[in-house]
Amino acid sequence: MTTYSPATDPGAFAxxxxxxxxxxxQLAFARSSARFRVVAAGRQVGKSRTLAKVSLFEASTRAGILILVVSAGEEAAKRLLADCVALASRSELLRGSIIDDGKSLLTLSNGSTIRSVPASIRQIRGWPVDxxxxxxxxxxxxxxxDAALPAIISRPGSRVVVASSPWGSSEHWYRQLWARGMDAPNENYESWQWSSYNSPLADKALLDELKASRTAEWFAREVMGEFTEDSGAFFGQAELMDAVADYELCAPEDLEWWSDRRYAAAGGVDWGYAHDANALTxxxxxxxxxxxxxxxxxxxxxxxxxxxxxxxxxxTDFIERVVETGKRYYLPVVASEVNGVGQYPTTMLGDKFAEARLFPAVAPVVTDIRRKQSGFGMIKGLLQSKRLVLPRDPELLKQLRGLEFEQLPGGSMRISVPDRVGHDDVAMSFMQAVSALRLDGAVRPHEVFGNAVPVPVDLETVMTKNGLTIPVHARPVAFHRDAFSYPKGSESGEGW
Structure with missing residues (x-):
């Protein structure tokens, strides 16, 4: 029987x-010596956790190396490094070797560093990476x-580890790299496909039930970890990715003092039940x-x-968070669902806003077929007219991509994430917020007459694939209140 040492084997280390x-x-992937290791993963297979373990193994057993972890979005980058810190902190032997455990940096006493950054060219360039x-x-x-790949050139023996849920067209670099390692694995390229069935924790009977009750396209992508096309999806992958930009989300606590620059926004809230989350967009x-x-x-x-x-x-905790957000952002209207479990928290949200002497219009809305068709249809129209920018956040994008549509006999359209297929809380809160927009109000009168706000001399910008220019430190238009209204389809106010 082979005996493995934690000093030389990632499995024994973990x-x-x-x-x-x-x-x-996971062991087969972690022990591979291929220079490029690529995984396409279904749900709940421990993908990110495995990446954290591989990162810690390399950093702990090799002195003075730099590990650069690139994630799709700032929050995802922080979560992955937080996994590394949490795993190291639980270990009696590793805990004492941590010198710095910030949100984007983990430094060990042997001089090795794990640095986590969001996926943007300006964050990636310039690092010589092991x-x-x-x-x-x-x-x-x-x-x-293309910007990240040169980071490994100057380091002998450098390696690349790539993982994702299946996403991207046949021209996308990740899909091509994965296919290369699947079709002709060698000492340079090796790929894996992790199905949800692989996990020892998986409920095989439930997966079989999903296979019988869900579309083949969804099951292949979300469970089997296979690349699929856009059949049955309300939003296509290319349609979403064309609107993505690497701008920085602005947490309420990071805003400039609100009395100087009141940043207005429409809010949308989806209340979670059982496995779902409470979501605010x-x-x-x-x-x-x-x-x-x-x-x-x-x-x-x-x-x-x-x-x-x-x-x-x-x-109660999430309501307090929404109210705190309303103390920084100016929220003329917050659309909050009342069907399901939403009636009580929606009422309480209005009461808490009033207690804080904040007076947005908390609009109770029933999320029925017509409301989804109108709200998600508006999002689709904004995407197609190049008027909407999305952050590079996998959870938001996957939830939007997971929406399926079905034409009903009466001519209406059912749009939903199928039951037990995954979460839709973020997508639904996004739809609620969009429903409170008034597009004819999204025009600044002073700019119509040519009095544009001057461009700051040090402004950093990024672009979407569809050609929009976005400031990296994105902010709403100051004092702009005319683009928001009571949403249609709400319990009171405008009907359909």
Whole structure:
């Protein structure tokens, strides 16, 4: 029987030092010596956790190396490094070797560093890297991959680890790299496909039930870890990715003092039940300093300045968080669902806003077929007219991609994430916020007459694939209140 040492084997390292053994399919990936290792993964297979264990093994057993972890979005980058810190902190032997455990940096006493950054060219360039780890690679553009790849050139023996849920067209770098390692594995390229069935924790009977009751396209992508096309999806992958930009989400606590610059946004809230999360999404008019006038004329760009979702939070705690957000952002209207479990927290939210002397219109809304058709149809129209920018966040993008549509006999359309297929809380809160927009109000009168806000001399910008220019430190238009209204389809106010 082969005996493995934690000093030389990632499996023994995870078992002995971290107290969290890897499963067989994870071990095959972790022990591979291929220079490029690529995984396409279904749900609940431990993808991100495995990346954290591989990162810690390399950093702990090799002195003075740099591991760069690139994730699709700032929050995803922080979560992956937090996994590394949590695993190391649980280990009696590793805990004492931690010198620095910030949100984006983990430094060990042997001089090795794990640095986590969001997927943007400006964050990636310039690092000489011994191990490059890219999480949710399908959501990362070809241009960013081209910027990241040179990071390993100057380091002998450098390696690249790439993992993602299946996402991206046949021209996307991640899909091509994965196919290369599947079709002709060798010492340089090796790939794996992790199905949800592989996990020892998987409920095989439930997976079989999903196979019988869900579309073949969804089951192949979400369970089997296979690449699929857009059949049955309300939003296509390319349609979503064309609107993505690497701008920084603005947490309420990071805003400039609100009395100086009141940033207005429409809020949408989805209340979780059982396995779902409570979710809040804000949608606003982007301050682009007229940089998109050549593309859109006097029509302004809409974007998501902030969203968040919390699992296993009491309604009272999440309500307090929404109210705190309303103390920084100016929220003229908050659309809050009342069907399901939403009636009580929606009423309580209005009461708490009043107690804080904040007076947004908390609009109780029933999320029925017609409301979904109108709200998601509006999002689709904004995407097609190049007026909406999305953050590079895998959870938001996967939830939007998971929406399926069905034409009903009466002519209406059912749009939903199928039951037990996954979460839709963020997508639903996004739809609620969009329903409170008034597009004819999203025009600044002073700009119509040519009095544009001057472009700051040090402004950093990024672009979407469809040609929109976005400030990296994105903010809503200051004092803009005319783009928001009581949503249609609400319990009171405008009907359909």
């Amino acid at each position: 078992d002995v030092l971290l107290g969290e053994p890897m499963w067989d399919y 191990l490059l780890i890219i999480d949710e690679a399908g959501f990362i553009d070809n241009e960013i991959w 804000l949608v606003s008019v982007l301050e682009d300093y007229g940089l998109n006038r050549g593309l859109l004329g006097n029509k302004l760009v809409l974007f998501i300045p902030w969203f968040e979702y919390k699992y296993r939070w009491a309604y």
